[in-house]
Amino acid sequence: MNQESSSGLECPKPGWFQAPSGNERTWIGMAVTWCLILSVMMPYWHFRGKQNSTGEAYRVKPADFVKRVEAFVKVNTGEETLVEDGIAPVVPAPPGEVYLLAKQFFWFPVLKLRSGETYRLHISSADVQHGFSLLPMNMNFQIVPGYDHVLTIKPQAPGTYHIVCNEFCGIGHQQMVGKIIVE
Amino acid sequence: MNTNSDYPKRICGTTGFPICRSAEFFVKANAVLGVVFLLIGGIGAVLVALTRWQAVHLLPVDWFYRILTLHGINMLIFWILFFEVAILYFVSTTLLKVRLASRLTAWIGLIMMLVGAIMTDVTILLGKADVMLSSYLPLLAHPAFYLGIILVAVGTLIAVGNYFATLYIAKKEKTYEGSVPLVVFGATAAAIIAVVTLLHGAVVMVPTFLYSLHLCAQPDPQWYRLIWWGLGHMSQQVNVCAMVAVWYFLAALTTGAKPLNEAVCRSAFVLYILFINLASAHHLLVDPGVSAGWKIWNTSYAMYLAVLASMMHGFTVPASVEVAMRGKGYVRGLFGWLTNAPWRNPGFSAFFLSLLIFGFIGGITGVTLGTQQINIIAHNTLRIPGHFHATVVGGTTLAFMGLTYYVVPLLWRRDYIFKPLCRLQPYLFGIGILLLSFGMSFAGSMGVSRRSWDIDAGGSIYGPTAHLFLALVGIGGVMAFLALFLYVGLTVGTLFFGRRIADGKAMSDWGTPKVLSTSPGHDHVAPMPGIAGGATVAEAHPTQGTMVLAIIFLLSFAVYYFANWKALADVWPVR
Amino acid sequence: MNDPKKIHPIQKLMDNMWLLLALGIIIPCLSYTLWGWLELAFLKAAQLP
Numbered sequence: 001m002n003q004e005s006s007s008g009l010e011c012p013k014p015g016w017f018q019a020p021s022g023n024e025r026t027w028i029g030m031a032v033t034w035c036l037i038l039s040v041m042m043p044y045w046h047f048r049g050k051q052n053s054t055g056e057a058y059r060v061k062p063a064d065f066v067k068r069v070e071a072f073v074k075v076n077t078g079e080e081t082l083v084e085d086g087i088a089p090v091v092p093a094p095p096g097e098v099y100l101l102a103k104q105f106f107w108f109p110v111l112k113l114r115s116g117e118t119y120r121l122h123i124s125s126a127d128v129q130h131g132f133s134l135l136p137m138n139m140n141f142q143i144v145p146g147y148d149h150v151l152t153i154k155p156q157a158p159g160t161y162h163i164v165c166n167e168f169c170g171i172g173h174q175q176m177v178g179k180i181i182v183e
Numbered sequence: 184m185n186t187n188s189d190y191p192k193r194i195c196g197t198t199g200f201p202i203c204r205s206a207e208f209f210v211k212a213n214a215v216l217g218v219v220f221l222l223i224g225g226i227g228a229v230l231v232a233l234t235r236w237q238a239v240h241l242l243p244v245d246w247f248y249r250i251l252t253l254h255g256i257n258m259l260i261f262w263i264l265f266f267e268v269a270i271l272y273f274v275s276t277t278l279l280k281v282r283l284a285s286r287l288t289a290w291i292g293l294i295m296m297l298v299g300a301i302m303t304d305v306t307i308l309l310g311k312a313d314v315m316l317s318s319y320l321p322l323l324a325h326p327a328f329y330l331g332i333i334l335v336a337v338g339t340l341i342a343v344g345n346y347f348a349t350l351y352i353a354k355k356e357k358t359y360e361g362s363v364p365l366v367v368f369g370a371t372a373a374a375i376i377a378v379v380t381l382l383h384g385a386v387v388m389v390p391t392f393l394y395s396l397h398l399c400a401q402p403d404p405q406w407y408r409l410i411w412w413g414l415g416h417m418s419q420q421v422n423v424c425a426m427v428a429v430w431y432f433l434a435a436l437t438t439g440a441k442p443l444n445e446a447v448c449r450s451a452f453v454l455y456i457l458f459i460n461l462a463s464a465h466h467l468l469v470d471p472g473v474s475a476g477w478k479i480w481n482t483s484y485a486m487y488l489a490v491l492a493s494m495m496h497g498f499t500v501p502a503s504v505e506v507a508m509r510g511k512g513y514v515r516g517l518f519g520w521l522t523n524a525p526w527r528n529p530g531f532s533a534f535f536l537s538l539l540i541f542g543f544i545g546g547i548t549g550v551t552l553g554t555q556q557i558n559i560i561a562h563n564t565l566r567i568p569g570h571f572h573a574t575v576v577g578g579t580t581l582a583f584m585g586l587t588y589y590v591v592p593l594l595w596r597r598d599y600i601f602k603p604l605c606r607l608q609p610y611l612f613g614i615g616i617l618l619l620s621f622g623m624s625f626a627g628s629m630g631v632s633r634r635s636w637d638i639d640a641g642g643s644i645y646g647p648t649a650h651l652f653l654a655l656v657g658i659g660g661v662m663a664f665l666a667l668f669l670y671v672g673l674t675v676g677t678l679f680f681g682r683r684i685a686d687g688k689a690m691s692d693w694g695t696p697k698v699l700s701t702s703p704g705h706d707h708v709a710p711m712p713g714i715a716g717g718a719t720v721a722e723a724h725p726t727q728g729t730m731v732l733a734i735i736f737l738l739s740f741a742v743y744y745f746a747n748w749k750a751l752a753d754v755w756p757v758r
Numbered sequence: 759m760n761d762p763k764k765i766h767p768i769q770k771l772m773d774n775m776w777l778l779l780a781l782g783i784i785i786p787c788l789s790y791t792l793w794g795w796l797e798l799a800f801l802k803a804a805q806l807p
Contacts, residue, residue: 005441005442005443005445006364006441007364007435007439007440007441007442008364008365008366008431008432008434008435008440008441008442008448009198009278009364009366009432009435009436010278010364011359011360011361011362011363011364012361012362012364012365012445013361014361016362016445016446016769017445017446017765017766017768017769018444018446019446020443020444020446020447021444022724022726023498023502023724023726023727023729023730024443024444024447024498024499024502024726026730027494027495027498027730027733028447028491028495028498030733030734030737031491031494031495031498031737032491034494034737034740034741035486035487035488035490035491035494036486036487038483038487038490038550038554038744039483039486039487041554041748042479042482042483042554042555042556043479045556045748046475046479046555046556049556049751049752050752050756050757051556051559051751051752051754051755051756051757052475052555052556052757052758053468053469053475053478053555053556053558053559053757054474054475054758055470055471055472055473055474055475055477055478056471056758057471057472057801058801058802058803058804058805059801059802059803059804060803060804060806064804064806065804065806068806127321128319128321128322129319129320129321129322129404131562131563131632133563133564133630133632134755135630135644136629136630137560137753137754137755138560138561138564138628138629138630138754139559139560139754139755139757140469140558140559140560140561140562140563140564141469141559141562142408142467142469142470142471142562142563143471144404144405144408144470144471144472145321145404146403146404146405147404147405147471147472147801148471148804148806149471150471151757151758152757152758153755153756153757154755154756154757155755156755156756162641162642162644164630164632164641164644165632166562166563166564166632166633166634166635167319167563167634168248168314168315168319168322168634168635169322170322171244171245171248171313173248173634173635173636174244174635174636174637174638174640174641175640175641176641177640177641177642177644347775347779350775362769362772362773363773368772371775371778372778375775375778375779375782375783376782378779378782378783379782379783379786379787382783382787383791403798405798406795406798409791409794409795409798410791410795413786413790413791417786446768446769449772450768450772453771453772453778456778456781456782457781457782457785458785458786460782460785460786460790461785461786461789461790463786463790464790464794467794472797472798472801473794473797473798474797477793477794477797480789481789481790481793481794485789
């Protein structure tokens, strides 16, 4: 069967364009089937699955977003905003629009959410790109200045969850850890 | 017919191919420079690995981010591109029996690449570009960082142009008949993808460079991500094509393997050319601003057509080895062909380990992590480097190491020193990278993030298991570095002290499988010394062993893939 | 399909490096780059109350 064929180093003999046969053909069939299964999974989960990243976002100036976050904090705590040395205020938030700011090197504020409720979490950055990594579930999203990234989330269980920044944002990057509290 | 015969060349004493002397110089120059940058990147690697191993924590915080930037750029851009230019010049001129199109162009490309790489490396080491390889805006580096990368990109593009010109001359002057050899076809696929890559590099780096000089407004950070990953990921697809071309090359030299069906292999390369670059989208799967539709269509490589291509190569390459080995008489059981393969030959072991690591670890994790929704539980965690160290390092770099064990004797005409160490080196590297990759993947599954100097800096969030896996990263990293250092040391040592191979004589044989007296065929192609010969095959089903391996691969893939969907289903609903 | 004088159209595509280069540039630049770029360009502004 192989007598006529050439190695990968030589020009193929004329008439080399032939259909596959034997095991090779069987394998290609299996691979095509697997690729079709793979192709179906993402659209299926988009419509029927509960975890998706649709990239919902809106253009925003970083300074405007900062103001919006401060206004949100003020409304929900009745206090002036506290941004001293990275310690963020704890803000109990009703279901609906909630706001979170990423800034070198802290997250602001600490949101207090209720389990089983749905929130539209608006996240953006005051300065450089950051990574929103919610542990221990290990849910990860990119936070980009100039973009109000909206995540429609539904906390599942009470607890204290850490937000680790996982996009390199400068020399204090590894210290940038925040919190979300769920009751 | 061949009007091309008057360029300076010599006839290779091992393969009989004509080696163009101009090409030979530039192949050597680019390969040597590639290995120099590999060493720089490798030193960076071991320093970074010993820092992420929390118990060792070698580098201070600023140097960690600096060296990590150095490591990324030297490995993913400089080592790979220089070595690939060498491969392009080598396969085009040798296998098509033609002269290199232009020495001047080759010089210009080489000098631009070298000046650019030095410029960027110096800028990084001076602490003026602590921005990671990806240099995401608004983080800003010194203008020389960007200018260096632009020079490397343009220099590579010039070298790729020289490659296309060489192919054009070969066709015009009819130095070959019919279609180009498969290895050249694979190299052409790599070159085409390189053009797309480098175009994206120019589009993103030039405005950013101008911005760093305060000559224009800041490019939009999300736009930057989109275009940058056109450079960043598409360059890795160049690596995939080059690696597969090298697999076919080494399979032929070490076992006499021949592609079962040229149309199948070439179709797979065409699928790469058309669709593999779409998957740059898998870096933006959890980004704002780009829609689910864009994410799903592009990350699927257009319905996984390019993944189909990889699965095709994943069968045809080992199948060609199996057929070649069975033809030599190694027909016992399902895997006699594999157990009797020349595992002592570092060209073979590096190639086959590269195939296994790339396929089983790199490919399976890559498709899975590149699934839009599954990316939610993986983006920017250490799972991502766990994946790409299996593909670029365990796959491409290991294959290139295997190639070196032939290129040095063939071009420099010196036999390797300390051959027993050479035989060991691919295994040491492969095992080191596997440990590194596993450590990263498991730590990442526990939420440990990539690009972080200290996972305990923000408080005690991770348990002892995460620390254990980071220790595995450290240990695997040290092993891989030792193997890398061995490869560089053996290669450089051979250039200076290796036994010279006389003109017209063949390189010494690393070990190619003998034809058994029980083999069926009568028309064995007499092998040249050092290179395996082909043989005929009498069996009805000569690829059963490969079929079993392929089915095991598919089952592993399905298990890993659906396990990840299950893990995703356990996290909070999010849209 | 085995007739050596007649070349299959797909083989003609594979033997034409310039056509492959053109398609290899056009397809990703449209599907990945241009499509993504347009989505970013047409993004709406935030309605921050």
